[in-house]
Amino acid sequence: MDQILTYLTDHLSCISFSEEKIVTSPMINNYVKAGLVNPPVKKHYSRTHIAYFMAVMIMKKCYSLKEIDALITIQTHMDHSEIEEAYDLFIDRFESSLNHVFQSDYDQPAFHAERKEQVLMDHVIQSIIHKIYSEYALSFTDGR
Numbered sequence: 001m002d003q004i005l006t007y008l009t010d011h012l013s014c015i016s017f018s019e020e021k022i023v024t025s026p027m028i029n030n031y032v033k034a035g036l037v038n039p040p041v042k043k044h045y046s047r048t049h050i051a052y053f054m055a056v057m058i059m060k061k062c063y064s065l066k067e068i069d070a071l072i073t074i075q076t077h078m079d080h081s082e083i084e085e086a087y088d089l090f091i092d093r094f095e096s097s098l099n100h101v102f103q104s105d106y107d108q109p110a111f112h113a114e115r116k117e118q119v120l121m122d123h124v125i126q127s128i129i130h131k132i133y134s135e136y137a138l139s140f141t142d143g144r
Contacts, residue, residue, distance in 0.1 A: 001025055004045050004053070012057055015098070015132050017139040023057060031056050034065050036072065051087040058094060059124070061131050071124055078117050093122065097129045102136075 008023045016022050031037045037052040045053075052072070059068045076086040 001028065004028065004050065007050065008053055008057065011054065015058070015061075017132075017135040023053075027057075028053065031065075034069070036065060036069055048083055051083065055087060055090055058128060062127050063124070071121070074117050075121055078115065078121075090121065090125070094125050094128070097125050098132065101129050101133055 005023055005025065005028070009021075012022050028037075031053065032039050036056050037049055040046075040049065055072060055075075056068055059071060063071065075090055076083060078086065078089075081089070
């Protein structure tokens with residue numbers, strides 16, 4: 001469990017601007033108990049588990065576990081994609097949006113999406129990016 005906590009903390013620390021822990025063992029256990037992530041096999045988490053944890057933790061900035069469950073279902077069922085493809089698409093758009101907003105002074109990237117499910121996921125990503133940017137900007141204020 002320590003390895004997964006370290007890995008997730010290392011990779012998600014760039015989008016956290018508070019003193020709170022980014023991930024804890026109870027969080028991981030709750031995501032598994034809620035059915036968002038499959039249980040580990042012989043106490044071992046795979047790359048697929050890590051991908052789910054990353055997506056859940058990113059979406060948790062703005063969405064409830066019930067909403068995240070629905071969004072993961074939408075993302076993984078678009079174009080009948082494999083889990084790896086769904087994760088790659090989500091992360092690619094997330095990273096592109098994040099970089100674009102932070103490098104171009106809060107401008108929005110333009111994604112082309114023909115399917116309503118992808119439009120929804122792009123809006124989900126944008127809402128998360130807005131939240132992250134707001135937390136970042138607030139970290140430079142004195143709380144007023």
